[in-house]
């Protein structure tokens with residue numbers, strides 16, 4: 416029997432940077448330690464991808480695909496169908512958020528043989544062991560499969576400690592492909608923990624990891640960072656942890672260790688606004704001194720009512736307070752917001768716009784990104800959305816167009832989306848330009864004159880809340896349409 420396992424990260428849409436496929440690297444770690452051969456294929460990095468995948472995957476114990484809800488499903492389906500056509504006996508296994516939340520619907524398709532729910536490390540290892548030994552698959556925690564045409568669906572398994580597994584194997588990648596010019600010239604994604612104890616209404620994390628949290632101990636994180644810096648020339652880290660700051664004690668030890676070891680690394684991570692406010696000034700300075708240069712914060716909405724409804728446990732004032740704290744520390748704050756929550760979505764636009772103006776008044780360089788509320792399977796607000804008229808797709812491929820950039824809920828109409836796109840994504844960035852746009856405005860020449868004119872016009876429109884006859888926006892739409 417073969418001892419090869421093939422792992423595939425299907426393509427994404429609109430990806431400006433190709434980040435390392437951490438979910439599959441995490442799954443690969445224990446398999447490698449037990450002697451299985453890993454073929455990690457990342458079709459985002461080669462074209463055309465199907466012939467190469469078919470050639471490389473032959474003879475595998477199983478082929479595992481990592482799939483998030485949305486566009487990735489489209490490519491995962493194409494890959495899975497091609498694999499089943501050529502290797503009908505080789506199990507095609509889907510893992511990741513989407514299949515974990517909707518295992519029955521995923522298994523209903525002929526081209527998916529199995530689903531692994533939750534963390535892949537323990538289940539994929541046990542699956543490989545059983546397949547290699549020719550043993551029955553019954554009772555593997557988190558493993559869903561088919562028997563005599565019937566779907567056997569396992570319970571969603573609880574989180575297991577990750578310290579029992581070897582470190583993420585960067586050496587199985589062509590690491591240069593994944594060096595991203597971001598915070599540093601050579602920025603690498605890395606995860607040090609999984610899970611999040613909070614339960615925000617729009618977030619699938621809650622069901623995926625049952626509000627549990629597990630993390631590598633500080634020494635392990637420091638060894639990994641040192642390895643990336645010394646052996647691969649990495650000069651910045653983008654932590655993929657859902658909530659890096661859950662254990663303050665651990666973060667303190669990591670920061671002190673970075674300073675003690677003299678690691679010259681800049682880093683970015685996610686933090687909740689309340690968490691950051693509750694840190695002592697000394698702790699916040701330690702984070703900065705240890706290289707933290709950017710924090711990603713979920714501001715979500717400028718409406719206090721909306722924040723309450725989604726269970727965010729924060730206030731609009733908290734968001735503005737964090738902006739001021741970050742500004743004082745020299746840490747860039749990047750905020751995310753969402754539009755189209757049930758309730759009073761129209762009113763929320765104005766309230767969120769005011770909040771964005773407040774953030775920009777603190778520091779124009781602070782970015783604020785706008786998304787639309789999408790009821791992801793597994794999110795606490797999913798059922799409520801269904802009751803309010805949201806119709807979830809009834810089959811796997813129906814989820815391929817589901818993401819945070821489009822509207823999926825019936826309580827807001829296309830006019831609403833147009834308004835948000837126009838004000839938040841178009842006029843607001845021109846009115847409060849970030850560093851990139853400021854550079855373009857200062858560059859000189861006719862283009863920079865046009866940028867400066869747009870800045871003046873957008874500032875007037877936003878300041879006066881006058882979005883009548885938005886010709887410049889329509890022109891932009893027209894151009895984008897021609898390009899698209």
Ligand code: B12
Nearest residue numbers: 427428437438479481483484510511512534535657818819
């Ligand atoms: C990095 C990241 C990205 C990267 C892509 C990843 C990459 N490497 O290139 C980028 C920035 C491109 C991205 C994009 C999007 N993302 Co994203 N992203 C993340 C983030 C922050 C980290 C993922 C990660 O590496 N985690 C670390 C690994 C170790 O953990 P893991 O992903 O949970 O993987 C484990 C299990 O899922 C499972 N598993 C995963 N794959 C497989 C495969 C097999 C075979 C097996 C057995 C197991 C298995 O085992 C793994 C190890 O335990 C997560 C949040 C988070 N912290 O996880 C969100 C997250 C995955 N993203 C999410 C979303 C929604 C998106 C978008 C769709 C949002 C949008 N704009 O619409 C887009 C995709 C749009 C597009 N371009 O097509 C959601 C997914 C929800 C869902 N239901 O799918 C998450 C969970 C954020 C959230 N809390 O809502 N994302």
Ligand code: SF4
Nearest residue numbers: 611613614615618620
């Ligand atoms: S949005 Fe962030 S804080 Fe809230 S549950 Fe999801 S990961 Fe946790």
